[in-house]
Amino acid sequence: MIDTLAIFKNRVPDFNRLLANGFAKSDGGYQNSYELLNGEFEMEIFVSDAGKVSVKVFDAFLREEYVLVHMPGAGGGFVGTVTAACEEVLVKIAERCFYYEVFKTEQAKQIMEYAEKTYGDELEFLWSKLPDNAILRRKDTQKWYAAFLKVPKTKLGLDGSEIVEILDLRALPEEIEQIVDGKRFFGGYHMNKKHWYTICLNGSVPICEILSRIDASYQLAKKK
Known part of the structure; x- marks a missing residue:
């Protein structure tokens, strides 16, 4: 068929x-x-x-x-x-x-447009068995600075079983300790929680703040 x-x-x-x-x-x-x-x-x-x-x-x-x-x-x-x-x-x-068009929220689209215009980067879908996961990475170091995923809300400790789009970003460990609150910011989903944190792309964090955090994550992905 x-x-x-x-x-x-x-x-x-x-x-x-x-x-x-x-x-x-x-x-x-x-x-x-x-x-x-x-x-x-x-x-x-x-x-x-x-x-x-x-x-x-x-x-x-x-x-x-x-x-x-x-x-x-x-x-x-x-x-x-x-x-x-x-x-x-x-x-x-x-x-x-x-x-x-895997990621359909307005914030996801704004982030993808920003990454392409600012850094010339587009989403990479690396895993055929995980078609709802994608990453952004620096061209010079090949290090990831953002990851997009679709997960049930329960995976973030939130009420409800509907699927949400999330964004993983890099940050310094001391900052992650300060911002993760289980409401706006979460421990890095499927990532090292010491160096990554998660944002739910549902409007809980304004897009202007997300874009600023993408810039910070991009800088952390540079060669040491």
């Missing part, structure tokens, strides 16, 4: 890139078609204005929709071959025409 949800998870379309890669604007979105398996099949892809991806596959000779690629557990090696051909095209589209 074609797993479009997995392929496009946490991805947002760049409509200009879609147009540059052969998609045409249509009512409510963008569409394109691709030949598969030497023209035996044709795949039609539609990306809605809201970013939802839908796929139809047709037998080119019979001009009938080949629905087996959407049926869970559909057996047979040939179905697998067609499905694999479809997913190969979709993965390329995801990489060329979509960008990651």
Whole structure:
């Protein structure tokens, strides 16, 4: 079965890139078609204005929709071959025409924009098994100065089980001892708590203060 949800998870379309890669604007979105398996099949892809991806596959000779690629557990090696051909095209589209948007809070977006404009750094997603974790690091020392994560509130000792976006930053041990209060600042999540602390990106700490703390963390990541 074609797993479009997995392929496009946490991805947002760049409509200009879609147009540059052969998609045409249509009512409510963008569409394109691709030949598969030497023209035996044709795949039609539609990306809605809201970013939802839908796929139809047709037998080119019979001009009938080949629905087996959407049926869970559909057996047979040939179905697998067609499905694999479809997913190969979709993965390329995801990489060329979509960008990651794992962290969606306004503060996370402001921090990412600030890091790119100030230091020329972009998020790095280092772990395929942890797609909701990313880091920022200095180019000269390769040391991390920030880490973005998504965790349940309970992991911070807060009430509620909903997922929140958090930011880990460096600080001097004596400062960490002073600021960690379990409300605005927390011990570094998955980090050495002597040298790292955590901020919940929910507005509890103003963005101007967070950006100032990013500058301080960046300086601590310099070569000693």
